[in-house]
Amino acid sequence: QITLKESGPTLVKPTQTLTLTCTFSGFSLSSRGVGVGWIRQPPGKALEWLALIYWDDDTRYSPSLKNRLTTTKDTSKNQVVLTMTNMDPVDTATYFCARHGIVGAPGERLYAFDIWGQGTMVTVSS
Amino acid sequence: DIQMAQSPSSLSASVGDRLTITCRASQNISRYLNWYQQKPGKAPNLLIYAASSLQGGVPSRFSGSGSGTDFTLTISSLQPEDFATYYCQQSYSAPRTFGQGTKVEIK
Numbered sequence: 345q346i347t348l349k350e351s352g353p354t355l356v357k358p359t360q361t362l363t364l365t366c367t368f369s370g371f372s373l374s375s376r377g378v379g380v381g382w383i384r385q386p387p388g389k390a391l392e393w394l395a396l397i398y399w400d401d402d403t404r405y406s407p408s409l410k411n412r413l414t415t416t417k418d419t420s421k422n423q424v425v426l427t428m429t430n431m432d433p434v435d436t437a438t439y440f441c442a443r444h445g446i447v448g449a450p451g452e453r454l455y456a457f458d459i460w461g462q463g464t465m466v467t468v469s470s
Numbered sequence: 471d472i473q474m475a476q477s478p479s480s481l482s483a484s485v486g487d488r489l490t491i492t493c494r495a496s497q498n499i500s501r502y503l504n505w506y507q508q509k510p511g512k513a514p515n516l517l518i519y520a521a522s523s524l525q526g527g528v529p530s531r532f533s534g535s536g537s538g539t540d541f542t543l544t545i546s547s548l549q550p551e552d553f554a555t556y557y558c559q560q561s562y563s564a565p566r567t568f569g570q571g572t573k574v575e576i577k
Contacts, residue, residue: 381566391506391514391557391568404564407471440513447504447519454520455561456504460513 346370348380348441348461355467356431362466366424366441373419374399379444380424381457382415384437392437396444397424431468438463472496472560476569482577487548491572493541493558501537502562508571509554517556518543548574 352364366380373380382394395415396404405413414427424441440463448454473496483489493503501521506514516525518534521541531546545552553576558569 383568390570391508391559393559393566393568396564396566404566406565442513447516447525448523452520454502456516456519456525457506457514457559458516458519458525460515463513 346443346459348443348459350439350441350461350464352439352464352466354465355469357470358432358468360431362426362428362431362435364426364428364439364441364464364466366426366461368422368424368441368443371443371445373397373417373422373424376400377446377455379455380417381442381444382426383440383442383457384435385440385463386434386437389437394439395426398444433468436466436468438465471565472499472562472567474558474560474567474569476556476558476572478572479570480573480575482575483548484577485548485550489545489548489574491543491556491558491574493536493543493569495539495541495560495562498538499560499562502560503534503536503541504559504561505532505534505543506557506559507552507554508557514557519561 348368379398381396397415412429442457442460445458447456475494503521505518508514522534555571555573
């Protein structure tokens with residue numbers, strides 16, 4: 345069974361740095377093609393893709409947030425960490441991590457967020 | 471960045487209705503298009519990948535079609551558990567953008 349779970353602070357102050365950890369089981373982030381992504385959702389709003397880290401340490405970030413985001417992995421601990429600097433009240437959201445898995449036949453380069461964590465709500469307020 | 475536009479943003483429907491949600495990409499993404507269902511307070515759930523392939527365990531009343539820039543998600547006969555918000559997402563390139571969502575409500 346594949347599971348992911350986000351952990352981190354529920355409340356951060358403006359200008360602080362947010363650090364979230366995604367702890368997963370049932371798959372390896374050293375398997376070719378696999379990745380873990382971060383997606384957030386402000387209350388009542390749409391999903392917003394933030395970042396993605398692949399099995400080979402390649403990373404991709406949302407262009408609008410690139411200067412504030414860093415994602416790293418610890419394969420031995422089955423964890424992925426997301427840091428977001430200079431937090432603002434507009435960053436209040438539920439933050440999800442999700443496996444970016446291969447969903448088609450090998451070689452088809454078909455990927456999707458096929459398994460998600462339950463999400464963690466982060467409020468930014470002084 | 472590739473922009474994804476869904477329509478409508480919300481709709482009201484009855485149990486048993488057939489409904490279609492549209493997603494349009496700002497450039498050609500071939501068939502690199504996924505659909506997710508999200509219920510209130512829950513994480514999204516993958517329904518369809520590669521535009522038309524049903525994820526395991528998803529009921530066959532869900533179907534997807536399209537390629538290039540225009541895609542549709544169809545529910546052939548709406549069930550009570552299908553009232554939710556649906557999102558498309560392109561997997562063609564980073565950033566892996568989502569549409570703004572379509573909320574399906576009970577009429």
